[in-house]
Amino acid sequence: MATSRADFQNEEKQNCPICLGDFKIPRQLPCMHSFCEKCLQDYLSSQEEKINKLKQIECPICRQAVSVSKQGNPVSSLASQFPIDVILQSILSDSKVKVDQPCEACHSAGISSQAQNICMVCEEAMCINCSVAHRNQKISRNHVIISMEEFSSNPQNAIKFAKGFSCTEHDGEALDFYCKDHKSVCCSKCCIVSHRNCANVSELKKELPNLLQEIDSDSVNEQMKRIETHLVKFMEANESNISLLESQVNDLTNQISDLRKKINDVLDELETKVKMEGHIICKEETIQKQEKSHHCQSLINSVRNSHKVLETVKKYGTEMQVFLLTEKMTSQLSSYLDQIQEKYMKMETTIVCLEVSPKVKSMFSADLDHLAKIVSKQKLQSLPFPSFKRPSRDHLVQMERIIEIKDNENLLPDYSGITYLYSGHLVLADYANHRVCLVDPSNNVTIVCTLSDYIYDICLVNDDDEVAVTSPFKNTVQFLSVRNGKIRPTRTISHRYSSHGVAPAGKGKIVISGYCGGLESKYFWSFVSMGGKEEYCHEFNCQCYRSFTHVAMDVSFNHVYMTVSDAHSLYCFDITGIQKFVYTNDKLKEPRGVATDRYDNVYVVGYDSDNIHQIAPSGIVLQIISAGPLVNPQAICFRRDSDTILVVNDSDRKLYQYQVK
Numbered sequence: 001m002a003t004s005r006a007d008f009q010n011e012e013k014q015n016c017p018i019c020l021g022d023f024k025i026p027r028q029l030p031c032m033h034s035f036c037e038k039c040l041q042d043y044l045s046s047q048e049e050k051i052n053k054l055k056q057i058e059c060p061i062c063r064q065a066v067s068v069s070k071q072g073n074p075v076s077s078l079a080s081q082f083p084i085d086v087i088l089q090s091i092l093s094d095s096k097v098k099v100d101q102p103c104e105a106c107h108s109a110g111i112s113s114q115a116q117n118i119c120m121v122c123e124e125a126m127c128i129n130c131s132v133a134h135r136n137q138k139i140s141r142n143h144v145i146i147s148m149e150e151f152s153s154n155p156q157n158a159i160k161f162a163k164g165f166s167c168t169e170h171d172g173e174a175l176d177f178y179c180k181d182h183k184s185v186c187c188s189k190c191c192i193v194s195h196r197n198c199a200n201v202s203e204l205k206k207e208l209p210n211l212l213q214e215i216d217s218d219s220v221n222e223q224m225k226r227i228e229t230h231l232v233k234f235m236e237a238n239e240s241n242i243s244l245l246e247s248q249v250n251d252l253t254n255q256i257s258d259l260r261k262k263i264n265d266v267l268d269e270l271e272t273k274v275k276m277e278g279h280i281i282c283k284e285e286t287i288q289k290q291e292k293s294h295h296c297q298s299l300i301n302s303v304r305n306s307h308k309v310l311e312t313v314k315k316y317g318t319e320m321q322v323f324l325l326t327e328k329m330t331s332q333l334s335s336y337l338d339q340i341q342e343k344y345m346k347m348e349t350t351i352v353c354l355e356v357s358p359k360v361k362s363m364f365s366a367d368l369d370h371l372a373k374i375v376s377k378q379k380l381q382s383l384p385f386p387s388f389k390r391p392s393r394d395h396l397v398q399m400e401r402i403i404e405i406k407d408n409e410n411l412l413p414d415y416s417g418i419t420y421l422y423s424g425h426l427v428l429a430d431y432a433n434h435r436v437c438l439v440d441p442s443n444n445v446t447i448v449c450t451l452s453d454y455i456y457d458i459c460l461v462n463d464d465d466e467v468a469v470t471s472p473f474k475n476t477v478q479f480l481s482v483r484n485g486k487i488r489p490t491r492t493i494s495h496r497y498s499s500h501g502v503a504p505a506g507k508g509k510i511v512i513s514g515y516c517g518g519l520e521s522k523y524f525w526s527f528v529s530m531g532g533k534e535e536y537c538h539e540f541n542c543q544c545y546r547s548f549t550h551v552a553m554d555v556s557f558n559h560v561y562m563t564v565s566d567a568h569s570l571y572c573f574d575i576t577g578i579q580k581f582v583y584t585n586d587k588l589k590e591p592r593g594v595a596t597d598r599y600d601n602v603y604v605v606g607y608d609s610d611n612i613h614q615i616a617p618s619g620i621v622l623q624i625i626s627a628g629p630l631v632n633p634q635a636i637c638f639r640r641d642s643d644t645i646l647v648v649n650d651s652d653r654k655l656y657q658y659q660v661k
Contacts, residue, residue: 017061018043025102028085030168031064041079044068048075080108084125101148103127118151120144169194178207278352285350296344303336338618397614397625397645403655407437407445415648417458417593418635418655421465426655427482428648429458429469429635436469436480436487443655449480449487457501457550457635461510461530466490468510470499472548477502477512477528493532497524501551501562501594509535513551513562521545525562525573538577542567550635552594552602554617561602563591570594570604572619581619588613593635597643597660605633605647612636612647612658630656 016023018039025037035043047057052075056067068078084104104124106113115125119134121143126134134140166187167173173187180200195201306329313325405428407413417429426439431454438447455469455478465482475498479490501513509527516522521544526537547566553559559580560573570583570591589608596602601622602615612625612633631651638645643660 023088026085026088027079027082028088029059029064029066029082031059031062031066033059033061034085034088035060037079040082041076044078045075051075051078077108077110080104083123101125103130105130115148117145117147120146176204177201178204178211180207281350281352289350292343299336299339306332334616334622337620338616397612397623397658397660400644400657400659402629403443403646403657405437405439405443405445405653405655409445409448411435413437413653414650415653416456416634417469418637418646418648419458419460419467420637420640420646421460421467421482422463422640423465425482426646427458427460427467429455431456436467438482438487447482447485447487449489451478451489456548459503459510461504462508468502470502470512470514472498472500472514475499477510477532479530493528495526495528495534497526500549501525503552505553506557511551511553511560513549515546515549523547523549523562523564525551525560527575536575536577538573540571540579542569548592550592550594552596554596554600555598556600559600559617561594561596563594563604565590565592565607570602570613570615572602583613583615583619583621585613585621585624587611587624592633593637593648595636595638595645597638598641603636603645605636607632607634607650612645625658 015021016026016036016039017033018035021036023034023036026034027037027040028034043060044051044057050057051068055069056065058064059066069081084101089101101115103111103113103115103126106127113127113129116128117126117131118124119126119131119140122134122140125148126145131145134143134145167175167190170187170189173189175185175187177186177188177191177195178184178201179186179191179195179198180202181198182195185204186195186201191201310325310329313321317325405413405415411430411433413428413430413435414432415428416431419427421427424441428437428439429435430437434451434454436449436451436455436458437445440446451469451471453471453474456472458467458469460466461468461479466479467482468477468479470477475495476492477495477499478492481488481490495512495514497516498514499512500515503511505511505527508530510530511525511527513525514523516524516539521542522539523542524537524539527535529535542564544564544566547564549562549564551560551562553561558575560575562571562573563569564571568584568589568591570588572580572583574580583604587609588604588606588611590606591604591613592607593605594602600617602617604613604615605611606613610626610630610632612630613621614623614625616622629649629652630647631649633647633656634650635648636645645658645660647656647658649656
C-alpha cells in the first residue's frame with residue numbers, strides 16, 4: 001500500500017505497492033506516495049513517451065499528475081531525482097536511518113558508495129568525499145553537516161528532514177505562513193507570488209493554536225486506516241476474482257475437450273452410418289436403374305429392328321406386304337409411344353444427402369443444415385417427347401345409331417348422368433326435374449322416382465341393381481334400389497363438400513368428386529364406403545371457380561379420372577393421390593362426363609367442343625370423335641362388358657350410340 005505522512009509512526013513493516021515486497025531505497029513522489037527506487041524506475045521507463053511529450057507522469061496509486069524534469073538525464077535514471085522517504089526509512093529501521101544508506105550524489109552518477117553524513121540544509125545524504133566537496137563550495141560552505149549516527153539518534157531530525165514539511169511549489173522553502181482566505185499553508189515565495197492579493201495572510205506560528213483546534217489528526221488517521229482496510233478488501237476480492245477466472249478458464253477448456261470428444265463420437269457414428277446406408281441405397285438404386293436400362297435397351301432394339309424391317313419391305317417387298325406390315329407397325333408404334341409416355345418421359349435422378357436432427361444440429365452452427373441421418377430423395381427431370389404425330393385411327397370408334405327416349409310425362413328433361421344395369425335397362429339422372437328415370441330396352445321410360453333436390457350424376461354401385469345419385473347443393477349422395485319394377489330410395493349419406501360426380505370404386509366403395517367450397521379454387525375426390533364413412537380424400541388446387549365435375553375409375557380401380565369443366569382439363573391420379581397427368585387440348589372445351597373401357601382407355605365428352613376424346617392410359621390422345629350431330633354432349637357410359645358407348649346429347653335430349661371396333 002502507499003505510505004502517507006499521517007501514518008509515518010506506524011511501526012508495522014511496510015511493503016512497496018508495486019512489487020509488494022520490502023522497500024528498498026524508498027523514493028517519495030510529491031503526492032506523498034513512496035515506492036522502491038527500482039520499481040519507480042521501471043514505472044518511469046514504461047511512461048517514457050508521456051515523459052518526453054508532457055514532462056509528467058501519473059502516480060500509480062492516486063493518479064495525481066507529477067512533474068518530471070529530465071535535465072539532460074536519461075529516463076533510465078530519473079527515479080533518483082525523487083527524494084528518499086526518510087520517515088519510512090526510519091520506520092523500517094526502528095526509527096533509525098539505515099547506516100548503509102548510499103550517497104545520493106554518487107548514486108545519481110552511477111557510483112556505488114556509502115553515505116556517512118547528511119547536510120541539514122540541502123537535506124541530502126553524502127559520502128566522505130562528497131561531504132568534503134560540499135564544504136569547499138562557496139554556496140554550501142556554511143551548511144550544517146552532521147554524521148548519520150547523530151542524525152538517526154534524534155527522530156526530530158528525521159521529521160525535519162522529510163520533504164513532506166517543505167513547500168511543494170518551491171523546493172526547500174519552509175511552510176511558515178498561513179492564508180485564511182485560501183485556508184492553506186504557504187512559504188514566503190508563495191506569499192509574494194500566489195497570495196499577494198490575499199488580506200488574511202499571517203505567520204503559521206501565530207495561527208497554529210487555533211488551527212490545531214480545528215483539525216482532528218486522530219480522525220484523519222482513522223479514516224486513512226479505513227481507506228486502507230477498504231483497499232485491502234478490494235485487492236483481496238480482485239485476487240479472488242483472478243483465481244475464479246483461472247478456474248473458469250480451466251473448466252471451459254475441459255468442457256471444450258469433452259465437447260470435442262462427443263462431436264468426434266457423433267461424427268464417427270455418422271460416418272459409419274453413411275457408409276452402410278449409402279452403400280445399401282447405391283446397390284438398390286443401381287439394380288433398379290440397370291433393370292430399367294436393360295428394358296429400355298430391349299425397347300430400343302425392338303424399335304430399331306421394326307423400322308429396319310419396314311424399310312427393307314418397302315424396298316424389296318410387294319405392295320400387299322408393305323400394307324400388311326404398315327398396319328402391324330401402326331399398332332406397334334402406338335404401343336411404343338404409350339411405353340415412352342408411361343415409363344420414359346421422366347427420368348428419375350436419385351440423390352443422397354444428410355438430414356439434420358435437432359440433437360446434432362444443436363452441437364453445430366446453423367450453416368450445417370445437412371447433418372444427421374442419411375436419406376434418399378428423387379428429383380424428376382422431364383425429357384422431351386418425340387416430335388412426331390401419332391398415326392390416325394379414325395376407324396376405332398364408329399357411331400351406330402341415335403336413340404330417342406320416350407317419356408310420357410310432359411317435362412323437358414335435362415339428362416346429366418347415365419348408367420347401365422345388368423338387366424340391360426338404362427337409368428338416367430334428370431337434373432332439372434329432380435328425377436331418376438328407368439328406361440327399358442325399347443327406350444321407354446317405365447319408372448320414375450322424384451327426389452327432393454337437384455341430382456347430377458349417377459352410377460351402378462353393386463350387383464343388386466342399386467344406384468347412387470349426387471345432390472351437389474345438399475352435399476349428399478342418395479342410394480336407390482332398382483328392382484322388381486320399382487325405384488325406391490334406401491339411404492342418404494352426407495359429405496363435407498359439394499358432391500358432383502360419382503362412380504364405383506370396388507370393394508364396397510364409391511368415389512365422389514366435387515368442389516371444396518370457400519374462396520380458394522380447390523377440388524377433391526374421395527373414397528367413401530356404402531355406409532358413408534370417408535376412407536380417403538384428396539384435395540388439389542385448380543385455376544377455376546366452382547365448376548361441375550365428373551369422375552370415373554379404370555377397370556382395376558387403380559386410377560381416378562376427374563374432369564373439371566371450366567378448367568377444360570382431365571386429371572388423372574393414382575389411388576394414393578399422386579397426379580399422373582393432366583390432359584388438356586385446344587379441341588376440348590368444358591369437359592363433362594368421363595368413362596373408361598375394358599382396355600383402360602378413357603373417354604371424355606366436350607360439352608362446348610361437341611366431341612369425344614379417346615385418351616390412352618398414358619394421357620396421350622388417341623382420337624377425337626366428332627362424327628354425328630353431337631351438340632353439347634353431357635354424359636357418357638359403357639354398356640356393361642361390351643364396347644358400346646352411350647352419350648347423352650343435351651341439345652336434343654337423345655342418346656348417341658357408338659361402337660369401338
